[in-house]
Amino acid sequence: MATITGDLPAEGYNPSMYELLKTVNDPAGLRQLDRKQLPRLADELRAYVLDTVSKTGGHLSSNLGTVELTIALHYVFETPEDRIVWDVGHQTYAHKILTGRREQMARLRMIDGISGFPRRSESKYDAFGTAHSSTSISAALGMAVAAKRKGEKRRAVAVIGDGAMSAGMAFEALNNAGAMDSDLLVILNDNEMSISPPVGALTNYLARLLSGRMYDTARRASEHILKRLPIAWEIARRAEEHVKGMVTPSTLFEEFGFNYIGPIDGHDLDALIPTLTNIKKLRGPQFLHVITRKGQGYKLAEEDPITYHGPGRFDPAEGIRKPAASGKPTYSQIFGDWLCDMARADERLIAITPAMREGSGMVRFSEEFPERYFDAAIAEQHAVTFAAGIACEGLKPVVAIYSTFLQRGYDQLIHDVAIQNLPVLFALDRGGIVGGDGQTHNGAFDYAYLRTVPNLTVMAPADENECRQMLFTGFQMNGPAAVRYPRGAGIGKEVEKEMHALPIGKGEIRRNGTKIAILAFGSMVKPALEAAVKLDATVANMRFVKPLDAELVKRLAETHELLVTVEEHQVMGGAGSAVCEALASLGIERKVLLLGLPDRFIDHGDSAKLLSAVGLDADGIRKSVRSVIPE
Ligand SMILES: Cc1ncc(C[n+]2csc(CCOP(=O)(O)OP(=O)(O)O)c2C)c(N)n1
Numbered sequence: 001m002a003t004i005t006g007d008l009p010a011e012g013y014n015p016s017m018y019e020l021l022k023t024v025n026d027p028a029g030l031r032q033l034d035r036k037q038l039p040r041l042a043d044e045l046r047a048y049v050l051d052t053v054s055k056t057g058g059h060l061s062s063n064l065g066t067v068e069l070t071i072a073l074h075y076v077f078e079t080p081e082d083r084i085v086w087d088v089g090h091q092t093y094a095h096k097i098l099t100g101r102r103e104q105m106a107r108l109r110m111i112d113g114i115s116g117f118p119r120r121s122e123s124k125y126d127a128f129g130t131a132h133s134s135t136s137i138s139a140a141l142g143m144a145v146a147a148k149r150k151g152e153k154r155r156a157v158a159v160i161g162d163g164a165m166s167a168g169m170a171f172e173a174l175n176n177a178g179a180m181d182s183d184l185l186v187i188l189n190d191n192e193m194s195i196s197p198p199v200g201a202l203t204n205y206l207a208r209l210l211s212g213r214m215y216d217t218a219r220r221a222s223e224h225i226l227k228r229l230p231i232a233w234e235i236a237r238r239a240e241e242h243v244k245g246m247v248t249p250s251t252l253f254e255e256f257g258f259n260y261i262g263p264i265d266g267h268d269l270d271a272l273i274p275t276l277t278n279i280k281k282l283r284g285p286q287f288l289h290v291i292t293r294k295g296q297g298y299k300l301a302e303e304d305p306i307t308y309h310g311p312g313r314f315d316p317a318e319g320i321r322k323p324a325a326s327g328k329p330t331y332s333q334i335f336g337d338w339l340c341d342m343a344r345a346d347e348r349l350i351a352i353t354p355a356m357r358e359g360s361g362m363v364r365f366s367e368e369f370p371e372r373y374f375d376a377a378i379a380e381q382h383a384v385t386f387a388a389g390i391a392c393e394g395l396k397p398v399v400a401i402y403s404t405f406l407q408r409g410y411d412q413l414i415h416d417v418a419i420q421n422l423p424v425l426f427a428l429d430r431g432g433i434v435g436g437d438g439q440t441h442n443g444a445f446d447y448a449y450l451r452t453v454p455n456l457t458v459m460a461p462a463d464e465n466e467c468r469q470m471l472f473t474g475f476q477m478n479g480p481a482a483v484r485y486p487r488g489a490g491i492g493k494e495v496e497k498e499m500h501a502l503p504i505g506k507g508e509i510r511r512n513g514t515k516i517a518i519l520a521f522g523s524m525v526k527p528a529l530e531a532a533v534k535l536d537a538t539v540a541n542m543r544f545v546k547p548l549d550a551e552l553v554k555r556l557a558e559t560h561e562l563l564v565t566v567e568e569h570q571v572m573g574g575a576g577s578a579v580c581e582a583l584a585s586l587g588i589e590r591k592v593l594l595l596g597l598p599d600r601f602i603d604h605g606d607s608a609k610l611l612s613a614v615g616l617d618a619d620g621i622r623k624s625v626r627s628v629i630p631e
Contacts, residue, residue, distance in 0.1 A: 018044050026100050027074040027125070038075065038269050042067050046297045049093050050316050052105040057312040057436060058116050061295040061305040062091040062161070065191050065266075069159070069290060070094035072272035076280060077155060083127035083143045087136035087160035087170075089117035090310075091189070092126075099125035109436035111605030116436060131440030132408070133378050134167035136160050137186055141173055144182040155280065157185045163194025163355065166202055166377035177285050178257025185279060185286045186258065189266065191294040195309050196357050199375045205252060210263055210291065253287040262289030267296055306358060328489040334464045335427050335485070336361030338471045339398065341499070343369050348396040349475070352376055354383040360400040360429055380405050384412035384424075391422035396475060402430040403443025403484060410449060417480050418455045425474045426482040431460070432523055432568035433597075433611055434487045438604030443484070444597050447521075448573030450482055451546040457481040457504065458545040460522030460567075460575075463493035466543070472499040484545075486523045486568065488607070505547035511539040516625060517560040519553070521545060521567040521575045524595075528566050530618035535625055537564070545575045550582045557583060557590040562629055564593045566621055568611070571596035593628050595621060 020037060021044040024030050033041065046067045053060045071094070073084055079099075086092045096114065097105060101123065107113025118126035128139045140158035147154040160170060165188060177184050190206055192198065251260045261279065264271045272290070279286050294309075295301025300319040301308035307320055314320045329337075343349045343365065351369070353360050355378040366373040376383035380401060387397035406413065406428060417424045431443040450458045457477060461467035467485050474481030507519075510529060516537035520528035525541045532539045538560060540552060557563055563583075565576030576594035583590060595615065602610055611617055615624050 018048055020044055027079045030074050038071055042071055045094050050298055054314050054316045056108045058108050059090040059310050061301045061308045063093040064298055065292040065294045065296045066091040067094045068267050068269050072276055074098055076276040080124045082155040084157045085128045085136040085140040086118055087164045088133045089130035092118050099123055109604045133164040134169040137170055137173035141177045141184050144184040159187045159189055162190040163198050163378055166200050167379050174256045181284055183283055187288045187290055189290055189292055191292045193294045193305055194355050196306055200377045258285045258287035260287045263291050266290035266292035328492050330489050331485040332361030332429055334467050336364055338468045339365045350390050350395050350397045352383050352387050352399045354380045380408035381412050384409035385416045387424045388416040388422050391424050398425045400427040403428050403446040404441045414453055418453045421455045421479045423478055424480050428482050428484040430487045431484040432486045433607045435607040436604050439601035442602055444570050446484055447545050447569045447575050455479050459483045461485055462525035462541045464490035465493050465495045468495055469502055473501045476501050491526050505544050505549055507540050507542040507549040507552045510541050513537040515561045517556040518564045523568045524566040527618040527621055531621035534622055548578050548582055553579055553582045554586055557588045562591050564625055566595040569596050572599055595624055
């Protein structure tokens with residue numbers, strides 16, 4: 001396979017480069033091709049992935065790494081009758097291109113365009129919707145069991161990365177599947193990378209498995225034992241397979257009840273296709289270990305798979321350029337800076353991430369405080385309980401976690417942290433609409449799932465400085481607290497180096513008006529203030545979703561005709577609901593307009609456009625208010 005060097009022609013790729021790819025409109029068409037044509041198809045597919053992703057943004061490195069595996073799977077298996085479940089699903093661009101969505105790649109992750117992840121409603125070839133990791137083995141096992149129960153001769157395949165394999169759910173599924181007689185194939189796509197280098201004992205184990213040391217050591221030890229028994233040695237020597245069985249320590253996956261095959265080169269179609277063809281004939285749980293390279297074929301991504309994991313648009317000939325330093329910092333950066341400052345001021349601080357060092361703004365912390373930095377791997381449940389254990393011993397854990405991924409750690413949050421009232425600070429990133437990743441990644445539910453938990457304090461900053469001060473406030477508390485902030489840059493507010501704790505459960509009036517009072521939470525304070533000018537409305541920055549500032553609610557209700565709550569969160573169960581509950585318990589009857597996300601999943605696309613489409617910008621807020629109180 002030729003490497004795309006980065007020295008591309010100035011005009012970029014042109015469609016004539018995709019002559020073979022253009023003829024493949026579905027997997028049935030792919031299966032018509034001669035095997036000798038497949039390497040050429042792989043080259044075109046890889047170039048097409050690079051070409052389209054460089055124009056739309058999206059996941060790149062992982063997709064370049066699964067081109068041959070995708071071709072081989074659709075070539076050998078009878079998709080869509082045979083089911084392929086892609087774990088996380090961020091590596092499915094080649095799959096999308098080969099399953100009739102080649103032209104639609106131009107609108108990948110955009111409003112009305114195709115999703116960056118598999119989705120059952122998008123294609124019959126997307127056997128299972130994914131995006132959160134480590135679900136594939138469970139889902140494929142369910143499909144295998146259902147096929148058996150229905151007497152259907154379909155195959156079920158789960159393709160899972162070594163990073164995704166680190167999650168408890170993957171092991172729960174292996175444990176279950178290995179003890180069943182289901183025709184399930186698990187393919188471990190091992191590229192020795194998660195988003196950043198993977199961590200944990202499994203990673204070390206896989207590396208040892210690959211280096212062959214484990215096999216060699218065991219073989220030598222066994223030979224030594226067997227040679228003392230000449231007859232036994234002779235029998236063993238003759239029966240090669242038997243010898244292998246006797247001297248190779250069974251792999252972890254064999255211990256789980258799988259038939260382990262591999263490792264094989266995941267970029268070699270001559271290895272992949274015959275192996276998969278043979279496996280297809282085998283019954284019972286099979287485990288194929290495939291080695292791939294993240295970023296394969298595009299030199300810049302091979303050398304720096306982290307930067308090319310999920311880039312925005314870029315010129316493939318030049319590669320990704322670092323953004324100009326003058327841009328507004330993101331909330332993740334504000335968090336990362338606070339974390340370093342706080343760690344310097346307080347020795348007790350320990351920071352934890354479930355495999356999201358880069359996205360959470362923790363690279364600098366991991367370098368400056370390596371002994372106080374813990375990557376728990378893609379294991380949100382473990383990350384939360386691990387923090388609880390640390391807090392029990394008087395240290396101060398900070399769990400940096402995306403809102404959508406804390407959904408995975410909810411019981412741990414309640415049972416291990418909140419019930420014991422342990423001082424764990426949750427830095428909850430990606431609260432609200434997240435853009436291209438879409439419905440699976442939107443932080444739309446956290447106010448609802450957090451504010452119902454006793455002992456927990458929930459804060460939402462209106463700007464960058466408030467974010468820093470809230471992190472400080474939460475860190476000082478003697479119980480659990482969460483600071484929930486959005487994806488991307490803030491409003492450009494200057495950040496004070498000085499840290500001071502905010503009064504707990506107190507909001508603030510940002511603007512005085514008449515008749516209408518807007519009670520704004522977090523990112524909605526800014527558009528609320530803009531909308532308020534024409535409405536002549538009062539605006540409160542509520543700051544705390546829990547404990548809610550009931551006194552402020554009371555005061556505003558007594559002095560205004562209409563209360564308007566606005567939040568970048570589902571209306572159902574959100575901060576507006578909390579305001580209504582407060583009014584009810586105060587016995588106050590006042591008209592309330594609740595603005596927030598509607599009761600449906602919000603799709604992918606440009607965040608500002610999506611927010612505007614649901615009325616969560618200044619204009620939308622103003623119009624909604626005017627529909628209740630006309631001018
Ligand atoms: C539950 C959950 N936590 C975190 C993530 C964010 N995430 C997306 S891809 C990824 C790394 C996956 O690594 P691996 O499975 O090895 O696939 P690779 O990208 O290396 O191909 C992570 C952590 C996620 N999708 N789901």
